[in-house]
Amino acid sequence: MYQYDNYDQTLVNERAAQFRGQTERFLKGELSEDQYRPLRLMNGLYIQKHAPMLRIAIPYGLLSSRQLRMLAHIARTYDKGYGHFTTRQNIQFNWPKLEDVPDVLSELATVQMHAIQTSGNCIRNVTSDHLAGVGGDELEDPRPYCEIIRQWSTLHPEFSFLPRKFKIAVNGAAKDRAATQLHDIGLQLVKNDRDEIGFEVLVGGGLGRTPIIGVTIRPFLEKKHLLSYLEAILRVYNRFGRRDNKFKARIKILVKELGKEKFTEMVEAEWAAIKDDLLLDLEEIERIKTFFQPPPYVTLADNPLLAEKTAHDSQFAAWFRHNTFPHKMPGYRVVFVSLKTPGKPPGDLSASQMDVIADLADHYSFGEIRVTHTQNLVLADVKQADLHDLWQRLKSLELATPNIGTATDIICCPGLDFCSLANATSIPIANGIQQIFDNLDYLYDLGDIRINVSGCMNGCGHHTVGHIGILGVDKKGEEWYQITLGGSSGKDASLGERLGPSVAKDQVCHAIEAIFQTYREHRLEDEAFLETVRRIGMRPFQGRVYGDN
Amino acid sequence: MEIIKDGHIVANDWRHLSDDEALPEQAVTVSLLRWKNERDRLLACSVPLGLRLNSDDSLEEIADDLKYFSIIVLEFRQFTDGRSFSLARLLRERYGFNGELRARGDFLRDQMFFLSRVGVNAFEPNGSANAQELLPALQEFTVKYQAAVDVKEPLYRRRK
Structure with a gap:
């Protein structure tokens, strides 16, 4: 990955020093809130519901193990012990104190990180493919x-x-x-x-x-x-x-x-x-x-033991099938670390989990970690022979839920629980949908489904491009949810179409289940959810969701 | 009143004339509107002339007149309005304006470094600001990735 030289390092140091001065001027009353706002935003600092929120740039989603350990340190020292990965491959901390933020930026600068232009009316962190290379x-x-x-x-x-x-x-x-x-x-x-x-x-x-x-x-x-x-x-x-x-x-x-x-x-x-x-x-x-050359792979054949392991261990087999992907090098696999453990806020990671993942990256994947825009992590270069060990380590961290690309791998913004812009909560909705699946067979039967949840129309949860999109709206002080179907952010990009009137919070899961059932009844053989929606249109889903109300 | 010019604090020797004020016998700046309305009369005066531009003024239509001005003032009505940053760069790079280019009004201390990079060489802050305290803002960064008016080569051609 890219390594700073003196110029890059000097710039982040100077930026941290500048922000320290800006914050001091604000705290002394020399800068008004209106004047300070664009300056703090350009350093990723929002004033949120409970506390400031600091968004740190992870350029195109690439992290070294050393950088991830620094994020763990920041979570532990300045926050409540966790961080939230975003749909733009960044990380957010929800509980730093304003007066601590200059120190956070100085600490980040020591590992070639910053929060420059992660917010504000400027050019933001550039994002990319998490499988690049x-x-x-x-x-x-x-x-x-x-x-x-x-x-x-x-x-x-x-x-x-x-x-x-x-x-x-x-x-x-x-x-x-x-x-x-x-x-x-x-x-x-x-x-x-x-x-x-x-x-x-x-x-x-x-x-x-x-x-x-x-x-x-x-x-x-x-x-x-x-x-x-x-x-x-x-x-x-x-x-x-x-x-x-x-x-x-x-x-x-x-x-x-x-x-x-x-x-x-x-x-x-x-x-x-x-x-x-x-x-x-x-x-x-x-x-x-030259900074993005392939790591020193060893020459390997595809591992024959893998088939045997997956044949004997159905849990490992499920994880292998859903959370690992083919690698261009023989003998290697790409491993997804699922941050979508049912019942946990999607995209959240604790400081101790960050530390262990940093160690795992060092041990199994050349010391690099990637952040996906679907709010998971990737260890990109794992030897097939190491997969079983790695799986066991991830399982002990509760980071091996075999659900990548499925209906429980939900993209979700922080929502009303944290965000001052939100109209409705989003994390409980995601967790509620995850609870529908008391067995994995049902989940796997539904196949690839992208469900995206946003707590307001600003759309940080990318609801518009979810195969199923869920948007929180405020109706006379109550949380209601609009459902869209048929969105996609892939090559065949499309915007989801509204299913019908919004549904009450306690009805969202029923509606989603009805959508799943409709798909199961109408799909042709191997047809994926999105294809079925595109083929049969809204009506069958509407009938099922609204028909019996 | 003091302003910052070329990194130094100097006296302001320009008077910014409003559109209905009579022409005095001293160096004045006028708005684009006044320039358009009274072009010939203003040119007939022997006083040095400057032009004040708002962020939404069109440069393209006055490109040929720039030679008459020894100063162009970019008026900042709202510091969040970044259009003048492009105007400054175009004035220097496309229209070859070599005179004083001054930011005036509601710009922030923290924008001065950026402004100096796009060709602004003088700063006339709003009333209460102290020029002496603003001066260090021009030096807050030593690293410049981009080619702009101040540095002709991007950093990748200058790295050692």
């Missing part, structure tokens, strides 16, 4: 480009006070595991007809209040023009994006109001004026690539 379906590893974009966007002098937040995702695989169609800018590595690799550039996707799927404004961009093209898009947005209404300020609204053609024309005109002055040197790409 190990999935077999990759054109090129996207992480070097993520790191190049991270550096370019960090304290960008022109684009730090945008109309609204700005999110960029990069994907290099055939399968879109970075939701590039749902970002302000999505970059997909593609090959042109001359066999050169470059980027397809998508703009204007996003979730939240006005969910929109992004549009391609340039089918192929040469790598050397990556930064100039980003600058051109950002400049058009910074100058012409709406600032009169917070809810219409994202770039997706600008693209929609101007129309794709006009917007593209403006970007291309701006780009034409700057493209030759801001070239991304191929030597620089090569330099950054």
Whole structure:
């Protein structure tokens, strides 16, 4: 992974020092709340329901074991002993004291971490594919480009006070595991007809209040023009994006109001004026690539003992089948650490669990951990021969629930329990759905289902792109939930369609069960849930959910 | 009144004329609206002229007039409005403006470093701010990843 040199280190040190000064000025009353707000937000600090919430950047979801141990230390020292991984591959702490946050940032800087631009109206942490470099379906590893974009966007002098937040995702695989169609800018590595690799550039996707799927404004961009093209898009947005209404300020609204053609024309005109002055040197790409070389794999054959182990141990077999994935190297597997233990807040991890996972990463997976946008962790490079041992260790930590990609692997925001924006709780809804499954056969019979829960329309739980989306709404002080079906953030991205009127909190699980039953009755042989929804439409589900009420 | 210019504290020698004020015999800045309405009259005066731009003013339509101004003032009505950061950069890089480029009004101390990077070389803060206390804000960072007006090469060409 990328290693800071003196320049990178100096910058995070200077940033931590600057934030210390800003916080002192605020606590002394020299900065008003209005003046302090954008400054603290650009360091990931929100004022939440119970306490400040600090969001720490995990660039494109990649962590070293040393960094994870630091997060454990921060959870223990400054928080209540746990952290929450987010859908943008970051981590949030819900209980730090405002006056401690400068110390937290200083400690993070010692392990090459920061909270820069994890919030605020600026370019946020760039996200990517959690299987980058190990999935077999990759054109090129996207992480070097993520790191190049991270550096370019960090304290960008022109684009730090945008109309609204700005999110960029990069994907290099055939399968879109970075939701590039749902970002302000999505970059997909593609090959042109001359066999050169470059980027397809998508703009204007996003979730939240006005969910929109992004549009391609340039089918192929040469790598050397990556930064100039980003600058051109950002400049058009910074100058012409709406600032009169917070809810219409994202770039997706600008693209929609101007129309794709006009917007593209403006970007291309701006780009034409700057493209030759801001070239991304191929030597620089090569330099950054050296940080993302494959770890020193040993030559292995696929492990024959594995079949035997799975034949004799059905629990291990279930975990192997659901929580591990093929690796491009023979003899290795990708391991998912499920943070979706039924009854626990999805995405939460305790300090002691973090410490053990750091040790496991050192022992089994070259000391690296990845965070997925579905709020799980990944140990990407595990020898097949080690899987059984690793499984037992994870099981003892309650982190081996064999449910990755199933109906209990729920994406969920913190909701009303923590968040001051929320209208309704989300964690109890996720936990309630998990309780439906008293046996795993039922869960596995349903197959791949993505259920996403958000406590308000800001959509941090990405409800709009859940196969089943659940959105908490406030009805005269009571928590009600709107259900959508048919969303997807993959290559076939789509926005979920509303099933019907919202349902009361105590009816959500019944409704979800009715949806499951409808699927079971209507599916054709191996048809996955999403395919059935797309084939048969809303009506059969509506009949089942609302019919008997 | 004191301002910061090129990293030093100096006296403000420009008067910002409102649109209905009579022209005095001294260096003045005028709004874009006044410039458009009274262009010929203003050019006939012998006093040095400056132009004040709001964040939503269009640069494209006055590009040819920039040569008449020795100062351009970027008016900050709201510090959260980042459009002037792009205006500054365009003035320097696209329209070749070499005169004084001044941020005025409701900008934050913490924006001065960014502003200095996009070509702003003078700062006229709102009433109560103390120029002496603002000065160190220009030095808060020594590392600059991006090429901008102040540094022509991105860091990747400067790393040692």
